[in-house]
Amino acid sequence: MFRLLLLAASLAAAAPAQLCKPDAQNAFKVRLSIKTALGENAYAWDAHEEYLFKAMVAFAMRRYSSKSSTQIANVLLCNVTDRVSFWFVVTDSSRNLTAVPGREVEAAIRMSRHRINSAFLLSDRTLQFLKITSTLSPPVEPSTPVWLIVFGVVLCLIVAGIVFLIVGGIRQHKKRNKEPRQAEAVEEKAEVAMENGIPCETLEVKGGRLNGGFAAEEERFTPL
Amino acid sequence: MEKSRPLWDNPLQFVFACISYAVGLGNVWRFPYLCQMYGGGGFLIPYLIMLIAEGMPLLYLELAVGQRMRQGSIGAWKIISPYLCGVGVASVVVSFFLSMYYNVINAWAFWYLFHSFQDPLPWATCPLNSNRTGYEEECEKTSSTQYFWYRQTLNISPALEASGSVQWEQALCLTLAWLVVYLCILRGTESTGKLEQLSNPKAWISAATQIFFSLGLGFGSLIAFASYNESSTNCERHAVIVSLINSTTSIFASIVTFSIYGFKATFNYETCLSKVILLLMDAFDLEEGSVTADNLSQMKAFLMATHPQQYAQLAPQLKNCSLEAELDTAVQGTGLAFIVYSEAIKNMEVPQLYSVLYFFMLLMLGIGSMLGNTAAILTPLTDSKFITSRFPKEVISGAVCLINCVIGLIFTMEAGNYWFDIFNDYAATLSLLLIVLVETIAVCYIYGIRRFEKDLHTMIGRKPNWYWKIMWAFASPLLIISLFIFYLTDYILTGTLQYQAWDATQGQLVTKDYPGYALAVIGLLVAASTMCIPLGALVTFIRKRLKRERVSTVA
Numbered sequence: 001m002f003r004l005l006l007l008a009a010s011l012a013a014a015a016p017a018q019l020c021k022p023d024a025q026n027a028f029k030v031r032l033s034i035k036t037a038l039g040e041n042a043y044a045w046d047a048h049e050e051y052l053f054k055a056m057v058a059f060a061m062r063r064y065s066s067k068s069s070t071q072i073a074n075v076l077l078c079n080v081t082d083r084v085s086f087w088f089v090v091t092d093s094s095r096n097l098t099a100v101p102g103r104e105v106e107a108a109i110r111m112s113r114h115r116i117n118s119a120f121l122l123s124d125r126t127l128q129f130l131k132i133t134s135t136l137s138p139p140v141e142p143s144t145p146v147w148l149i150v151f152g153v154v155l156c157l158i159v160a161g162i163v164f165l166i167v168g169g170i171r172q173h174k175k176r177n178k179e180p181r182q183a184e185a186v187e188e189k190a191e192v193a194m195e196n197g198i199p200c201e202t203l204e205v206k207g208g209r210l211n212g213g214f215a216a217e218e219e220r221f222t223p224l
Numbered sequence: 225m226e227k228s229r230p231l232w233d234n235p236l237q238f239v240f241a242c243i244s245y246a247v248g249l250g251n252v253w254r255f256p257y258l259c260q261m262y263g264g265g266g267f268l269i270p271y272l273i274m275l276i277a278e279g280m281p282l283l284y285l286e287l288a289v290g291q292r293m294r295q296g297s298i299g300a301w302k303i304i305s306p307y308l309c310g311v312g313v314a315s316v317v318v319s320f321f322l323s324m325y326y327n328v329i330n331a332w333a334f335w336y337l338f339h340s341f342q343d344p345l346p347w348a349t350c351p352l353n354s355n356r357t358g359y360e361e362e363c364e365k366t367s368s369t370q371y372f373w374y375r376q377t378l379n380i381s382p383a384l385e386a387s388g389s390v391q392w393e394q395a396l397c398l399t400l401a402w403l404v405v406y407l408c409i410l411r412g413t414e415s416t417g418k419l420e421q422l423s424n425p426k427a428w429i430s431a432a433t434q435i436f437f438s439l440g441l442g443f444g445s446l447i448a449f450a451s452y453n454e455s456s457t458n459c460e461r462h463a464v465i466v467s468l469i470n471s472t473t474s475i476f477a478s479i480v481t482f483s484i485y486g487f488k489a490t491f492n493y494e495t496c497l498s499k500v501i502l503l504l505m506d507a508f509d510l511e512e513g514s515v516t517a518d519n520l521s522q523m524k525a526f527l528m529a530t531h532p533q534q535y536a537q538l539a540p541q542l543k544n545c546s547l548e549a550e551l552d553t554a555v556q557g558t559g560l561a562f563i564v565y566s567e568a569i570k571n572m573e574v575p576q577l578y579s580v581l582y583f584f585m586l587l588m589l590g591i592g593s594m595l596g597n598t599a600a601i602l603t604p605l606t607d608s609k610f611i612t613s614r615f616p617k618e619v620i621s622g623a624v625c626l627i628n629c630v631i632g633l634i635f636t637m638e639a640g641n642y643w644f645d646i647f648n649d650y651a652a653t654l655s656l657l658l659i660v661l662v663e664t665i666a667v668c669y670i671y672g673i674r675r676f677e678k679d680l681h682t683m684i685g686r687k688p689n690w691y692w693k694i695m696w697a698f699a700s701p702l703l704i705i706s707l708f709i710f711y712l713t714d715y716i717l718t719g720t721l722q723y724q725a726w727d728a729t730q731g732q733l734v735t736k737d738y739p740g741y742a743l744a745v746i747g748l749l750v751a752a753s754t755m756c757i758p759l760g761a762l763v764t765f766i767r768k769r770l771k772r773e774r775v776s777t778v779a
Contacts (some may be wrong), residue, residue: 010239031506034512035512035513036512068534081509082510082511082514083505083506083509083510083511083512084507084512084542085506095292133357133358134357135356136352136354136356136358136359137356138356146338146341146342147335147338147339147341147342148338150337150341151334151338151396151400151564152340154334154338154400155400155403158400158403158407159403161406162406162410165407165410166410166618169410169618173616176625190586202758203440207314
């Protein structure tokens with residue numbers, strides 16, 4: 001009888017040790033980067049911090065499943081390294097201290113992630129649960145992209161300018177067409193400078209003043 | 225008694241106009257990336273030599289021709305020799321190609337400008353991936369600014385062949401850019417354009433062509449400008465001033481760009497190191513702070529000795545971080561001005577302000593160049609009585625803008641940036657070299673250098689000294705001919721032309737060969753403008769022959 005009790009006790013002690021192993025099923029690896037996050041204000045990782053961690057995980061489990069059965073003793077930590085990384089597993093006292101399925105633990109941690117981070121003054125990046133990916137918050141996007149609004153404003157200004165100039169040009173054209181017919185006979189001859197009956201302006205445009213045919217052929221004549 | 229051609233109010237106005245030409249996107253955007261491709265500071269040597277041997281003499285030549293002939297480019301060359309009318313036409317064709325693709329840069333500047341009114345700037349952080357567990361994969365591999373350029377601005381495809389569809393956002397920005405240009409040219413500008421163009425493979429070729437294009441030689445703009453000068457303006461001094469200011473601006477912009485390069489490279493190097501350190505610490509559960517940048521190599525050796533198996537497993541992920549490698553893989557090409565400067569801006573205080581200012585500046589430079597380009601196309605069209613009698617000037621300008629805008633939609637497709645690079649590299653390089661070569665030879669040997677000397681003496685009161693004469697008569701033509709030879713031999717030796725394509729899976733640029741039809745387009749671009757010169761001479765020759773025959777048969 002006594003031996004049976006001893007056997008049961010040793011089994012009970014051994015079981016948790018078997019549950020919490022690196023790469024065990026339902027176990028999660030946690031990695032903390034305290035120095036990266038806090039720099040000079042970094043705290044040392046010791047047994048008290050581990051106690052806080054166990055408490056936070058128990059809190060998360062209670063929040064998630066609304067059962068008050070998860071105790072701090074149900075959270076097992078092992079393989080703590082200098083990096084500050086370790087494995088943990090959550091056991092269920094109501095089910096003979098077997099491990100709580102990974103999915104439940106994951107969901108529980110996800111729900112209370114922010115609270116757990118805050119307890120350690122860390123963030124999703126510096127307190128990593130290696131199998132539990134965090135959901136990043138997307139940036140706030142307004143319903144109409146801002147650039148379209150600015151584009152619309154500039155476009156309206158430019159189109160307004162173009163329309164204004166075109167309409168102004170058409171009006172000027174009409175005005176010019178009406179008046180000269182009345183004043184043409186008298187004024188034009190006096191104003192436009194003429195040479196050989198051709199207005200000087202057209203001569204300039206066509207290069208008529210300088211006879212290209214002769215100017216280019218100058219070099220054919222031997223210099224004096 | 226000549227009817228006065230419109231004149232500049234004072235010589236200073238002319239100098240400022242020339243400087244505003246010379247300083248453009250090429251100084252901010254193109255010179256720094258050429259410098260980076262061809263060895264950084266070392267690029268200055270061929271650049272300065274080319275400036276002295278080619279840039280200043282040819283600039284002086286064009287200004288003097290314009291001032292003497294008092295005509296735009298087509299008229300001026302016709303006076304020198306009627307067989308050279310093709311030179312003016314070639315200039316117009318080149319500017320047509322230029323205006324097709326150049327406005328796309330303004331569209332990009334608009335895009336960035338409109339996106340500057342957000343907090344945080346959209347290129348400051350990577351977007352999240354679809355299930356919000358981390359950042360977009362492509363953005364992780366490269367940086368957020370490069371991701372914004374290649375993915376969110378261009379939405380670039382992995383190769384030229386994969387054309388993809390027209391990106392409506394870019395198409396909108398391009399339309400807006402053309403509307404702005406149309407608005408500005410509606411009232412007609414007297415200003416003519418300036419040209420900058422793209423590189424040949426070799427550093428010297430690049431230096432030479434950069435000088436050319438940055439100064440706007442061969443385009444006829446400088447001739448047109450100078451034709452509005454009084455006859456007695458000292459164009460020699462102006463030529464020297466303008467070319468020096470232009471080069472100083474290029475070098476200054478490069479200094480800024482290179483300091484940003486250095487910052488980026490250092491930042492990337494340090495990020496790389498911290499990633500490696502983190503990887504080692506996590507894999508071997510080492511204490512934080514035990515592995516630093518200083519003891520990294522010793523720790524690596526130690527870990528390799530103590531945990532060989534684990535280390536071997538980890539080895540492929542451990543990158544060898546090197547500052548030189550970061551400096552070499554810095555941004556190249558047309559995206560430079562956008563990626564590098566947006567990178568710098570995102571790290572400043574009040575980045576929105578600097579972003580708006582910078583892209584507004586780019587827009588000013590770009591639209592200014594575009595005005596010149598379109599004016600260069602419009603001037604011959606509006607000069608021709610045939611067209612002006614049928615359509616008013618507004619309709620002609622509108623039609624030119626519309627045609628260019630529609631063709632420009634090609635550059636807004638997913639593979640558009642590759643076509644942009646083709647136009648950028650080949651549309652004007654060879655043709656402008658040829659045009660300037662023909663100009664120099666025409667002035668020195670057809671018009672006669674002695675006659676030109678005498679004209680200059682009449683205009684500015686002294687003859688040009690031996691430096692100018694040697695450059696015009698021998699050095700510049702020889703240089704240009706040797707550039708041609710270099711270019712052709714390089715093409716023959718490499719066999720095919722290559723381009724840089726963006727590989728989304730690796731997050732960097734890779735080299736690929738151009739497909740056949742792209743090479744055909746390149747050939748067409750070069751031929752279309754260079755053939756104008758011999759064709760023009762041929763047409764004049766035939767016309768004269770026919771006239772002589774008609775005269776002889778009548779008489």
